[in-house]
Amino acid sequence: MGKRKIDVRFSKFGTVSFTSTTKVNDFIDYLEQGKVMGTKCKKCGALFFPPRADCYKCLESDMGWFEVSGTGKLVTYSKLEYCPVGFEDDLPYVIALLDYGDYKVFGRLADDLPEEDVSVGMELKTVSNNLPNGQLSYVFQKP
C-alpha cells in the first residue's frame, strides 16, 4: 500500500501561508506562470475571485479558470505600521482592494507604489510577484 502524496502547493501563497491544501491548488501553478487566475462555474457562468472549487449558486463543482486582466478601481487601502507575527520584514506595507466590476481582488500595493501616490477610485492592475522569502503572491501596480 503506497502512501498517498498530499498536495501542499498552497503553502507557497503569501508572506505567511496559513493553510496548505485546497482544491484550487492550481492557482499556485498559474501564479508561477505569472498569471493571477479565478474560477468560473461551467454551469451558471459565475465568476469567483479568489477562486472557489464549488459554486454555491448552483451547487456545481465543475469549474474552469479565467485570468484577472485589465484594471480595477481602487476601493480603499491602509498602510500598516504594526503587523502579525511573520510579517515584520515587510513593514510598512499597504493592503488594498480593487473592484473589477464582476469581482473584486484583495491584496497589497507593490512596494514601489507608496500610499501617497494612490487615491480611492484610481485604476490599478494586478500582477503576480515573487517574494524575497521564496513565496508567491500578487500586487497592485499602476497600469
Next chain:
Amino acid sequence: MGKVAIIGVGQSSFVRGYPGTIKELAFEGFREALQDAQITTKDIEASIICSAPEYDKQRSPAGVIAEYLGLIPQPTFYLESLCSSSSMGLKVAYSMVKAGLHDSVAVIGFQKMSEISSAESQERMGRGADIQWESPFGTMMPAYYAMYARNHMATYGTTPEDLALIRVKSGTYGQLNEKAVYRKSVTLDMFSDPESTMSSPVASPLRVGDCCANADGSSCVIVVNEEKAKALCKKPVWILGVGAASTAVNMVGRDLFNGLTVAQQAGEQAYKMAGVTPKDIDVAEVHDCFTIAEMMAYENLGFAKPGEGKELIRAKETYKDGSIPVNVDGGLLSKGHPIGATGGSQIRTIVLQLRGEAGEIQVKDPEIGLVHNIGGVGLYGNVSILGR
C-alpha cells in the same frame, strides 16, 4: 405567548491582566447580576456562556464555568460570534424563554485576553481574517476598519478630526466609569501632538486614539419570561426587538465599504420587531471598537443619513444631553473590549439607563434603548432594542 424581560445585569471591572482564572472572572459579572435581580442560582434554568475561543486555554469553557457558578445540573452551552457573542447570547436566550423551554436563562460573557502570552496573541492576530486568501497579506483588525475609514472619508469628506471627536466624547464619559480600563479624558490636541501616543499611526488613517484597548472582563444578563419578571422584579426591562445578520468575511465578498450591512440589516429587523423607528430611541450603546465604527453605526442605525454621521458628533448630538445619546458609559474605546463580555456590558448600560439607575451618566427619562454589537469587521451584527 408573553413578553421576555431582563431582570438582572452585572459586569466585572474591565482590566488589564486579570489576576485570576476565567471561572473567577465569570463569577464577578454573574454575582453582580444575581444580586441585582435579587435571585439565587436555583432561579436560573439554563446558561449560555459566550466568548471567543482563540483566547482560551480551557477547552469547552461552558461546563467548567457553569460548575463554578453553581449552575449545574442545568443545561449549559458555549456560544461564539466573536465580539458580538453575548448579544447573540441574548437573542438565543430570548428564543429559549419565548418558546417556553425555560422560565429563566443567564447569558454569561467573558474574555480573559491575557490568558495567552502576547506572542501567542500576536500569532492569533494574523489569523483574524480568512486564513486562505487574506491573512497571507498580513492583515489585522485595525487595518480592516481603517479601510472602511478611508472609503468613508473619500466618499463623504469625513475627516480624521471628526473621528477624533468621537474619542474625545468617549473620554468625557470613560473617566466617570469606575469599571473602565481607560479612565482619562482625551483632547483633540492629543491627536495632533506627536508627543502623545494618541497621535501615533496604527493603520492609516487610524491612530492609536482611534482604537479601543484589549481588556479582561465578564458580564451577565438574566433573561426571564413575563410571569417571572412580574413576580420577581419591580423594574423589568423588556426585550422588544432582537435582530442579527452576517456577511462575507472576505472584503471581496462585500459591496459596501463605508458602512456595515450587518448593522443595517440587524437594525431593520430589530426596529420592525419592536415596532419603533430610529427617532424613538432615547439612548444607545454602539460597538465603537474603533472611532470609525461608531461613526458608521450612527448612519447604519438611522440616527443620521449616510455620510452625515459627522454632523451628529460635530454638534455633540450624541453626548448625554444631545438628541441621541450614544455610549455615555465611555464605550469600548474607554471601557476596553473583552470580546465575549462586551455585548453584556452594553446591555447592562442600557438596562441601568432605562431603570433610571445610571448615576452621573443618566440620560433624561429614557423609555427605549438600543444596543448595537458587531462581531469581527462587520462579519456578524446584532441589534437589540429594550424598553421599560
